[in-house]
Amino acid sequence: MKLVFAIVHDEDETEVMRSLNEDGFSVTKLSSTGGFLRAGNSTLVVGVSKEKMDRVIEIIKAKSKSRKKLINSSITPAVNSAIAPGYPIEVTVGGATIFVVDVEKYEKA
Ligand code: 2BA
Numbered sequence: 318m319k320l321v322f323a324i325v326h327d328e329d330e331t332e333v334m335r336s337l338n339e340d341g342f343s344v345t346k347l348s349s350t351g352g353f354l355r356a357g358n359s360t361l362v363v364g365v366s367k368e369k370m371d372r373v374i375e376i377i378k379a380k381s382k383s384r385k386k387l388i389n390s391s392i393t394p395a396v397n398s399a400i401a402p403g404y405p406i407e408v409t410v411g412g413a414t415i416f417v418v419d420v421e422k423y424e425k426a
Contacts, residue, residue, distance in 0.1 A: 318420040319370045321363040323377045324349065325413045326384065330359040333380040333413075337363065342373055354388060354408065364423060374415060381412035 325333055330346065337344050347360040365373050390404040 320418050322416040323361045323413045329381045336376045377413050
């Protein structure tokens, strides 16, 4: 069994969850915050068999859009200090950031 973690934009979360549920996958949503932009995003957790993992990833990718954000360089200390504070910078966010880990044991009690 695999555990898929997908960090998606808040605006895509509803559609991604709906599509996964429609295909019969259970999903847990965790509210999360990106360390760079300090903006809310959603981390979706999906437990799935190895055989169906690719279908889960396919759905997440299909429903997650890439977006461009203009941010103020002083919004986060992670921005290169060579950039003057208050200067606008364009950042591309997403589609989805996906991690897959092996599950050692799965039980429903
Ligand atoms: P944030 O950390 O808020 O990052 C938002 C976007 O800012 C990133 O989009 C990336 O394009 C840019 N970015 C991040 N760190 C940067 C840096 N040090 N310098 C310049 N630009 C930077 P995505 O890559 O699509 O990531 C979207 C969100 O997914 C991230 O939000 C974070 O919450 C999560 N994420 C991405 N990669 C991750 C990783 N390796 N581990 C854990 N979480 C990750």
